[in-house]
Amino acid sequence: MYPHISHQKDKPILDVRGVSVRYNGRVALDDINFHLHVGERVAVVGPNGAGKSTLFKVVSGVLPSNAGVVTVSGSEPTVHSCIAYIPQRSQVDWNFPVSVADVVMMGRSAKLGPFNWPRKRDWDFVNQALKTVEIGDLSNRQISQLSGGQQQRMFIARALAQEAELMLMDEPLTGLDTPAQEGLLDLLDTLREQKVTVMVATHDLEQAAKHFDRIMLLNKKIVAFGEAAVVLHSDNLLHAYGGRFRTVEGKSGLLTVDDSCCDEGEHDHIH
Amino acid sequence: MITFINWLVEPLKYEFMMRGMIAAILVGIVCAIVGTYVVLRGMAFFGDALAHTILPGIAIGYLITGGARDTLFWWALGTAIIAALGIGAISKQAEIKEDTAIGIIFAGMFALGIALISTVRSYAVDLSHFLFGDVLGVSTQSLWLIIIFGAIVLLTIAAFYKEFLTLSFDPILAATLRLPVNLLNNLLLGLIAVTVAVSLQTVGVALMVAMLVTPAATAYLLTQRLPVMMALAAFFAGMAGVIGLYLSYYLSIASGAAIVLTATVFFMLAFLWKRMKRI
Numbered sequence: 238m239y240p241h242i243s244h245q246k247d248k249p250i251l252d253v254r255g256v257s258v259r260y261n262g263r264v265a266l267d268d269i270n271f272h273l274h275v276g277e278r279v280a281v282v283g284p285n286g287a288g289k290s291t292l293f294k295v296v297s298g299v300l301p302s303n304a305g306v307v308t309v310s311g312s313e314p315t316v317h318s319c320i321a322y323i324p325q326r327s328q329v330d331w332n333f334p335v336s337v338a339d340v341v342m343m344g345r346s347a348k349l350g351p352f353n354w355p356r357k358r359d360w361d362f363v364n365q366a367l368k369t370v371e372i373g374d375l376s377n378r379q380i381s382q383l384s385g386g387q388q389q390r391m392f393i394a395r396a397l398a399q400e401a402e403l404m405l406m407d408e409p410l411t412g413l414d415t416p417a418q419e420g421l422l423d424l425l426d427t428l429r430e431q432k433v434t435v436m437v438a439t440h441d442l443e444q445a446a447k448h449f450d451r452i453m454l455l456n457k458k459i460v461a462f463g464e465a466a467v468v469l470h471s472d473n474l475l476h477a478y479g480g481r482f483r484t485v486e487g488k489s490g491l492l493t494v495d496d497s498c499c500d501e502g503e504h505d506h507i508h
Numbered sequence: 509m510i511t512f513i514n515w516l517v518e519p520l521k522y523e524f525m526m527r528g529m530i531a532a533i534l535v536g537i538v539c540a541i542v543g544t545y546v547v548l549r550g551m552a553f554f555g556d557a558l559a560h561t562i563l564p565g566i567a568i569g570y571l572i573t574g575g576a577r578d579t580l581f582w583w584a585l586g587t588a589i590i591a592a593l594g595i596g597a598i599s600k601q602a603e604i605k606e607d608t609a610i611g612i613i614f615a616g617m618f619a620l621g622i623a624l625i626s627t628v629r630s631y632a633v634d635l636s637h638f639l640f641g642d643v644l645g646v647s648t649q650s651l652w653l654i655i656i657f658g659a660i661v662l663l664t665i666a667a668f669y670k671e672f673l674t675l676s677f678d679p680i681l682a683a684t685l686r687l688p689v690n691l692l693n694n695l696l697l698g699l700i701a702v703t704v705a706v707s708l709q710t711v712g713v714a715l716m717v718a719m720l721v722t723p724a725a726t727a728y729l730l731t732q733r734l735p736v737m738m739a740l741a742a743f744f745a746g747m748a749g750v751i752g753l754y755l756s757y758y759l760s761i762a763s764g765a766a767i768v769l770t771a772t773v774f775f776m777l778a779f780l781w782k783r784m785k786r787i
Contacts (some may be wrong), residue, residue, distance in 0.1 A: 299683040318686050324678065333548065333677050334734045343674045347685035352667055379732040399685065 245311035245317075250275045250403055250434045251296060257306075258291050258304030265291045267458045269305070275402075278425065278435040280445035283455035284478050290439040292455065293405040296436075297322040309403060310441035315495070318347040321396030323406040326388055331381040337391050338363055338376040366394040370424060386417030390424065406437045410444065422448045442469055516695030519757045527651055528643040532749030532767060535710040536719065538658040540741035541665060541701045543724035544734070545696060547781060549676050551720045554595060557614035559704050559716035561591040563621025566638055566708070571624060577645065577709075581653050584708045588701035591617070596697045618713075641712035643753070650709060657706050661699050672696060673734065710749075711764040718768040721743065726775040729782050744774050 249272040258266040266288045273279060281289050294300035296307055298314030299322070309317050321344070341363045342355055349355065355363075365467065367373045370390040383391060389409045396404050410418045422444060425435060439445055445452050446465035452467055454460040460477040461468040519525045546555050565587025569580050597611065599606040625631045625638070637645070646654075664670065675682040675692050682689050704716055712717050727740035752767030759766075 257518065297684045298562045299680055314688065318684070320684050322680050324680060330677070334732045334737050335673070335677060336733065338676070343677065343681060344671070346687060348668050349670065351671070354670070393749050
């Protein structure tokens with residue numbers, strides 16, 4: 238079997254202490270400290286290049302940090318197979334010759350163990366996950382035939398098939414139209430019952446305030462972290478976004494930051 | 509009709525044609541299935557470089573054994589595995605861009621191979637066999653090596669199917685599932701290396717990349733499912749082997765080139781068919 242470790246119930250699902258990351262001498266993350274409780278949902282907001290993707294990669298254990306410690310339920314992330322990293326859609330080869338069900342089944346690769354092929358139980362698991370995210374009828378589609386919202390749902394289903402307990406979503410709302418964004422956020426709300434802890438990188442402060450328990454304002458350092466009313470202060474936002482921010486009167490009276498471009502310029506690949 | 513059957517049967521009277529035919533089909537199938545990953549992961553340049561890089565190994569074997577063909581497989585296999593892992597390691601360093609580094613190594617090694625072989629006075633024929641293949645010179649012993657090592661490659665791919673699929677589609681997922689990513693990457697490089705050694709006699713080092721890439725790319729145009737892509741690629745490669753050998757026999761053209769040209773025509777037909785369908 239591929240490694241899977243049991244969780245210490247008294248430890249936070251995620252504990253990040255003093256984490257710093259540098260790329261080629263450039264600081265990407267600087268002394269990050271926070272912890273999350275089981276079932277919490279957190280929005281991570283900040284300008285492009287703030288280190289959101291880097292933070293997720295360190296937390297999921299695919300990128301080593303230069304300093305600091307990350308623990309997931311009491312042990313380092315690299316021993317856990319319960320962390321799901323959902324990539325930005327632009328990072329995915331949508332012409333890869335696989336169906337939706339194939340992609341979701343990939344989430345079970347670790348649970349299956351070496352040399353085993355999926356059994357009926359695994360396909361049931363996959364189909365159930367697809368039903369949960371409301372795309373059960375698309376399981377045989379080639380992945381390029383999905384809309385943006387359906388693509389995100391497929392990856393959430395893959396995380397469910399993985400039996401993920403910590404889900405990290407890298408800008409899932411970018412490039413989706415408003416109904417698709419709302420549908421996805423509603424889906425995340427219904428997943429609360431599954432006790433999955435969720436971190437979502439996003440640009441949309443209004444949605445962050447509406448759908449998430451806490452908001453982390455990130456710009457290499459944590460500028461502020463807490464409930465929306467406390468975090469989304471113009472002082473904090475100015476600090477995080479600098480001159481690049483523009484305020485618009487939102488529906489709920491909150492500030493909206495218009496920083497919609499999506500190239501983070503910090504993508505790295507695993508070989 | 510009778511004449512057509514005669515036309516088909518005539519070359520098979522010769523044992524070397526039968527052996528060549530079987531070798532071409534088997535090598536085609538193995539190359540096509542490994543090639544599916546080469547195409548999907550964008551490793552065509554790596555495959556081409558790897559094939560060229562084994563030439564000095566073959567040359568040393570050739571010089572030591574005084575031109576005996578049957579032992580050359582082992583020299584090719586050993587060099588291919590070392591070269592694959594070496595190129596894999598080079599691609600991780602940061603000083604020079606990956607493709608530049610591979611380009612430097614592969615051209616240098618290729619030149620070394622040619623230099624070594626050219627020390628033998630009548631080297632031209634043997635060199636052309638290494639470069640372009642000599643499928644009609646496959647001995648029974650070589651055929652067995654192709655069967656055994658081809659089977660090892662296919663069985664390994666079957667055994668690690670879901671791991672290779674996951675790793676190729678989403679390396680970060682493979683890492684977060686804690687699959688042994690480095691081991692699997694090196695295993696895949698090793699499989700490509702074995703494939704290169706197995707294919708040496710059929711198409712030679714210079715045309716090898718065509719066998720790895722062309723049938724798989726043809727299949728990629730026609731399907732959106734990986735297992736179907738593998739099956740179609742294997743079918744096209746096997747057919748290219750058979751048709752190529754008949755062309756070689758009746759038109760007196762070099763066998764390796766005939767096989768590769770046939771595979772290329774398949775690709776162009778598939779490409780045109782797809783274009784027509786879109787209009």
